[in-house]
Amino acid sequence: MKTWQKILGGTAAVAAVGAVSVLGGAAVVYQAATKSFSHNRLKTKKRAIAENTADDNAWYLRHDPAEWTQTSLDGLILRASLVEAEKPTKRVAILAHGLGHAREQMIPYARVFHNWGYATLMPDARAHGDSEGHTIGYGWPDRLDYTGWINQVIAKYGDDCEIVLMGISMGAATVLATAGEDLPHNVKAVIADSGYASVLAEARFRIRHRYHLPTYPIVPIANQYSRLAEGYRLSDGNIAEQLRHTHLPLLLIQGANDQTVPVENLDVLYRAAAGPKEKYRDPSAAHIATRKTDPVKYDQMVADFLKKYVD
Secondary structure, three states, X not given: OHHHHHHHHHHHHHHHHHHHHHHHHHHHHHHHHHEOOHHHHHHHHHHHHHOOOHHHHHHHHHOOOEEEEEEOOOOOEEEEEEEOOOOOOOEEEEEEOOOXXXXXXXXXXXXXXXXXXXEEEEEOOOOOOOOOOOEOXXXXXXXXXXXXXXXXXXXXXXXXXXXXXXXXXXHHHHHHHHHOOOOOOOEEEEEEEOOOOEHHHHHHHHHHHOOOOOOOOHHHHHHHHHHHHHOOOHHHOEHHHHHOOOOOOEEEEEEOOOOOOOOHHHHHHHHHOOXXXXXXXXXXXXXXXXXXXXXXXXXHHHHHHHHOOOO
């Protein structure tokens, strides 16, 4: 009997150690994927600037961008750059950057919108660039931050201004999630390049392909970590479901060679969208590389889309 008790006791101890290891491993993965501190935020800014051409960065500085701030609903100071249009305008583009970057990543896009007569607002996402925050939102809490930016734009440019939302990668998920909120009539259209349909599904994909780890039980545990630490679960970030609650015109773009966001996300998002919608899948482009593949074609596609919905 004592032998069996020892065996059972030893088995229980091994199981307990195994459980602790799994929990600890899940915690490490969650922290690595979601946490960003001051040195990380500095890296995001440097990375965004370094990936631009010198000409684009010089254009940005020449236009003396104004600094905007807002305090998020959970108390973070968020920052953005506003580049005014050459002439007075009622058209404003709000541009959302990708994961691990900062507002400067959107300079090339801002330059295009500027040429079209738009003012452009480029926020740093929470936990990126010069914005506060230690937890990356992957677009879900960020959607509420963007309603704040929208309200600031309307306060400056008037109740008759027209707003376009555009984002790439995580920024695409951000503007898509924002579209599902109760937005003012000023928001006229949304453009999303390489966005994902679900924060949880994207987490599963990244754990498999970046960390080469099994998604179970890591993802369910991380889902609960998020609920306890941040007040929302990763599974709450159902971006596709947000599109069922909006009739905003939507342009979806993705490269067929995207290795960061599975290519089927384009079709999932397209099917979910309840309003006017268009999609384009570049046959060879990688993640957020469709514009680099053919910038003239890309910009013309965006311009043609916007002409239908923005005066």
